[in-house]
Amino acid sequence: MICYEKDGVQMIVNENMVRVMESCGYKRVVEKTAPSSAQIPLDPAQTIETNPSDADMGEPKTGQKQYQRSEITRMSTSDLKEVAKTLGLEVTEESTGKMLKEQIIEKLGL
Numbered sequence: 001m002i003c004y005e006k007d008g009v010q011m012i013v014n015e016n017m018v019r020v021m022e023s024c025g026y027k028r029v030v031e032k033t034a035p036s037s038a039q040i041p042l043d044p045a046q047t048i049e050t051n052p053s054d055a056d057m058g059e060p061k062t063g064q065k066q067y068q069r070s071e072i073t074r075m076s077t078s079d080l081k082e083v084a085k086t087l088g089l090e091v092t093e094e095s096t097g098k099m100l101k102e103q104i105i106e107k108l109g110l
Helices: 015-022 053-056 069-074 077-086 099-109
Strands: 002-006 010-012 027-031
Touching: 002 015, 053 069, 069 099, 077 099
Parallel strands: none
Antiparallel strands: 002 010, 002 027
């Protein structure tokens, strides 16, 4: 494991990330084994703890995802149809992506 620092932020990364970190402007600080509190889990299926202050950044408690206008404009027609259905909009086989985008943006007030 290698420790890098940039703008007061220290990151301990695997040796595979050397070129990436250096290309992003990070400077090598110390090369040593990471402390046990900073070990990277080997199983990607393990859950990741979140900071309590990040709770409001996820989906709202009502269970409905909040979309940004740019997200909606980049969606495929099939994704737009799913979102429109969850919002209670009428979706038909003839519904076009442009029409659905306009309806969703209007419904969400974006």
